[in-house]
Amino acid sequence: MTDAPGRGPYAKSAARRSEIITTATAVFGTHGYRGGSLRQIAKQLDLGLTTVMHHFPTKVSLLAAVLSQEDAADTDFLDRSARDGFIPTVLAIVERNIGRRELVRMFTVVQAEATHADHEAHAWLQERYASVIPDYRDAIEHDRSLGRLATTRDATMLADLVIGTWEGIQVRWLADGTDPVDGMRVALEALLEPIRR
Amino acid sequence: MTDAPGRGPYAKSAARRSEIITTATAVFGTHGYRGGSLRQIAKQLDLGLTTVMHHFPTKVSLLAAVLSQEDAADTDFLDRSARDGFIPTVLAIVERNIGRRELVRMFTVVQAEATHADHEAHAWLQERYASVIPDYRDAIEHDRSLGRLATTRDATMLADLVIGTWEGIQVRWLADGTDPVDGMRVALEALLEPIRR
Missing domain, CATH: 1.10.357 (Tetracycline Repressor; domain 2)
Structure with missing residues (x-):
């Protein structure tokens, strides 16, 4: 997803959210949910842990988002x-x-x-x-x-x-x-x- | 397995080994291989990490023992x-x-x-x-x-x-x-x- 200029903060936030979900999918698929961590996901995206936690305050909230991709x-x-x-x-x-x-x-x-x-x-x-x-x-x-x-x-x-x-x-x-x-x-x-x- | 007296150090060592494999099976089944650790396995058995590592120097050597149970x-x-x-x-x-x-x-x-x-x-x-x-x-x-x-x-x-x-x-x-x-x-x-x- 490209982040077109002028799409404003909401679009940017949605793009960030989607990129976190994609990375979490790969991390949970490699290390399992229990073996994966928000820290690992932040590191792979070159983001601070607090940025990830702004979108997903807990690992389990991120799991819910990751799993709902499948169902949708x-x-x-x-x-x-x-x-x-x-x-x-x-x-x-x-x-x-x-x-x-x-x-x-x-x-x-x-x-x-x-x-x-x-x-x-x-x-x-x-x-x-x-x-x-x-x-x-x-x-x-x-x-x-x-x-x-x-x-x-x-x-x-x-x-x-x-x-x-x-x-x-x-x-x-x-x-x-x-x-x-x-x-x-x-x-x-x-x-x-x-x-x- | 009971550790009958008089079976000597070899039997004791085999019993310990078997107990580590059983615990590792449960830990890897819960946390995955990547999410599990020798430290966790030692803790569940109330053993020191060095005792576990005496039998299985690396996590991967323990994995091999755990997986070979299935094949046997x-x-x-x-x-x-x-x-x-x-x-x-x-x-x-x-x-x-x-x-x-x-x-x-x-x-x-x-x-x-x-x-x-x-x-x-x-x-x-x-x-x-x-x-x-x-x-x-x-x-x-x-x-x-x-x-x-x-x-x-x-x-x-x-x-x-x-x-x-x-x-x-x-x-x-x-x-x-x-x-x-x-x-x-x-x-x-x-x-x-x-x-x-």
Whole structure:
């Protein structure tokens, strides 16, 4: 983001905020949330710690901003799935994620830490499952009612498995670049049995 | 492990070593490898840092010991799979993992961090994929040749997907206790199409 002259202090503040979030994404993705620090983030940006703390007074407030980037991207999932079908919609997100590797890595590392009940992002992780799984279940049931999918398996179980498989495949891609779209397509077809027309 | 009297200094040293590995597993599973420290591990055990460093002079030498616990458990995979079938053998390990939650958590957290090419465990992660995937591929092909599996999908792709799915399902189980055996059974049946006899 370029900081055009004349955009005023608000625009400048928003640009600074966004740059802190980007750096925090990389730091949490490398050291984990627990291993990362505001000091480290300030240092990488060549900023004073007080400047960072002006925008994010605590590390946990910065974590919330970092994690909400991920969620904002997929708000229209159900509409897209109703239009294009569940499998193409998921594959489009897997493909888009290839271009946001450090965001996916941060998400993977923080999620692993956050499985601990006393982790700062544990409630976020629980809420995420509680919102994504019913959406995926509904999208799968909708596709089935339209005759797009032949599977007779329980839709909540399928939603669980799609999420689990996706996350596991992304770890592998982060580690050695194995194509996640190919793997995800094969897994989705095996689980959901699309009907070709 | 109890430290029976008369077992001598070697047994005592082995017990101490094993207790350090167990504590390091919990610390790395909570803070990640990068966020954990020998000092923290020593403190939790109420030991001096020099005692810990007598057994593990560097944090990375302790990481190697922690990670090798995981590998040691599955050395007879191919024999078991040839005897009992691939699906039952994988499900037995998923089930056994339920009793080693902190080991699985450590493995999940360190693996996520280790996707970074400059992480201390990155080479370990690459070697793990390089040894597990061909074993799983061979086990799947063997089952197919015996008429146990109907799938015609590429066996290397299937091996990749079994590992990815398994790891994703375990994250969910770590986070909220969702039964990993049930999910894994459904995923394996969808991917591998077992032939019932």
